[in-house]
Amino acid sequence: MxxxxxxxxxxxxxxxxxxxxxxxxxxxxxxxxxxxxxxxxxxxxxxxxxxxxxxxxxxxxxxxxxxxxxxxxxxxxxxxxxxxxxxxxxxxxxxxxxxxxxxxxxxxxxxxxxxxxxxxxxxxxPIAGLTALQALRDLGEIKAGKKVLINGASGGVGIFAVQLAKALNAEVTGVCSAQNREFVKNLGADIVLDYAEIDFTKQPKKYDIILDAVGKQTFAKCEKVLQSEGVYISTLPSFENFFPMLTSWFLSSKKAQLIVAKPKPDDLGFLRELIESEQTRxxxxxxxxxxxxxxxxxxxxxxxxxxxxxxxxxx
Missing domain, CATH: 3.90.180.10 (Medium-chain alcohol dehydrogenases, catalytic domain)
Structure with a gap:
């Protein structure tokens, strides 16, 4: 072959x-x-x-x-x-x-x-969709009305995260480049931030879930814009996040998590249903x-x- x-x-x-x-x-x-x-x-x-x-x-x-x-x-x-x-x-x-x-x-x-x-x-x-689903649902415990920020909203994981969060009735903020602003808006994001103009870690708004779909932020920077029980989730392991991921469960009500997707047939079936019902593409x-x-x-x-x-x- x-x-x-x-x-x-x-x-x-x-x-x-x-x-x-x-x-x-x-x-x-x-x-x-x-x-x-x-x-x-x-x-x-x-x-x-x-x-x-x-x-x-x-x-x-x-x-x-x-x-x-x-x-x-x-x-x-x-x-x-x-x-x-x-x-x-x-x-x-x-x-x-x-x-x-x-x-x-x-x-x-x-x-x-x-x-x-x-x-x-x-x-x-599979990998991108399951990463987004398992991060938001299993690690973030997403619910209707939750405030969710997706960093890297136009990338492979980000596009699914935006659509899934909206399908689960969350309020979604997407972070991407200026040229992809309308694209992310059309995916369903309620708010779209240009990372070159706005550093979301320095804004007053707080989030229940921050999914760093490109692994370019740290828990230390994101912690101050998380709600008291908020969760920061990264798709990439990093030295800066290693210690917080070990200690945040004991030292803070805010949590740092790393998502590693698993190929679960039930979750693939869930994504299939969303795709066939045109809630996700x-x-x-x-x-x-x-x-x-x-x-x-x-x-x-x-x-x-x-x-x-x-x-x-x-x-």
């Missing part, structure tokens, strides 16, 4: 479009004909070697985590899916494997794909072919993508 992999850590030039062995599904797995994947920042951070203490040195490594595709084979213990089912989910980013013509997926993490969107759009959902900034994954990584690294970058695998 065709796949995109690398044999050593480094720049996007290390990515090779090549022939690799087709994977074999175990008894509890699905063999998926991958129709689309997407690029997440963690993909190129792994490729660069930033997480090599976790990823190790076993090569070649197929890049990519998000998957949307069609079941072609099922293991003998699989009961919930059959060949022909269209599914979506994400693989463990530390292992990768999505940017290929075929991938194996445990039955326990797969869910039926939303019917009203393409595979490219569906592949834009994935946004694809650009689409690349499997052979163009290196270019997709390079674009992702600019930080200019509005929404997600999709990888479409030819049938």
């Amino acid at each position: 065709k796949a995109v992999a690398f044999d050593r850590y480094g720049s996007a030039e290390e990515l090779q479009y090549r022939e690799l062995s087709k994977p074999i599904a175990k008894s509890n797995e699905l063999l998926i004909k991958v129709r689309a994947s997407s690029v997440n920042p963690v993909d190129w951070k792994i490729r660069q070697g930033n997480l090599q203490l976790l990823t190790g040195f076993k090569f070649p490594r197929i890049v990519g985590s998000d998957i949307s595709g069609v079941v072609v084979e099922v293991g003998r213990e699989v009961t919930k899916f059959q060949p022909g089912d269209e599914v979506y989910t994400f693989l463990n980013p530390l292992n990768g494997g999505a940017c290929a013509e075929y991938a194996v997926v445990p039955e326990s993490i797969a869910a039926i794909k939303p019917k009203n969107i393409t595979h490219a759009e569906a592949a834009a959902v 994935p946004i694809v900034d650009r689409t690349y072919s499997l052979a163009e994954v290196a270019a997709a990584h390079t674009y992702s690294q600019t930080g200019r993508a509005v929404g997600k970058i999709a990888i479409v695998i030819d049938s």
Whole structure:
């Protein structure tokens, strides 16, 4: 099968479009004909070697985590899916494997794909959508009327966070660049702040939840604009936030949290319902072919993508 992999850590030039062995599904797995994947920042951070203490040195490594595709084979213990089912989910980013013509997926993490969107759009959902959902609902305990601020509202996680917060009847403030102000407003944000003009950490307004979807703020700066029981949630681990995340549970009524999304079928099902009822929609900034994954990584690294970058695998 065709796949995109690398044999050593480094720049996007290390990515090779090549022939690799087709994977074999175990008894509890699905063999998926991958129709689309997407690029997440963690993909190129792994490729660069930033997480090599976790990823190790076993090569070649197929890049990519998000998957949307069609079941072609099922293991003998699989009961919930059959060949022909269209599914979506994400693989463990530390292992990768999505940017290929075929991938194996445990039955326990797969869910039926939303019917009203393409595979490219569906592949834009899993990691980003689940990060937003699990951050706001599980860590932030979002409720109707809560005041929520999304830092990085036009990015991959941010677009879902804005839409989900509105779908859950919260008051949403989005922070983004001036050029994306109308885009974020159209997603449903009640207030949109240009980060170049306004530092939300120095404003008088206080929030119940601050989701730092780009990991560019710290709990120390955000704490003063949190409500007394407010929660700060970051999508990226950082040295500045490590100690507060350990101690805020004991030393403050305001909490600091780190979100690490989990591929839960029920949550993918919840997102599917929101998408099919048109309360939430994935946004694809650009689409690349499997052979163009290196270019997709390079674009992702600019930080200019509005929404997600999709990888479409030819049938």
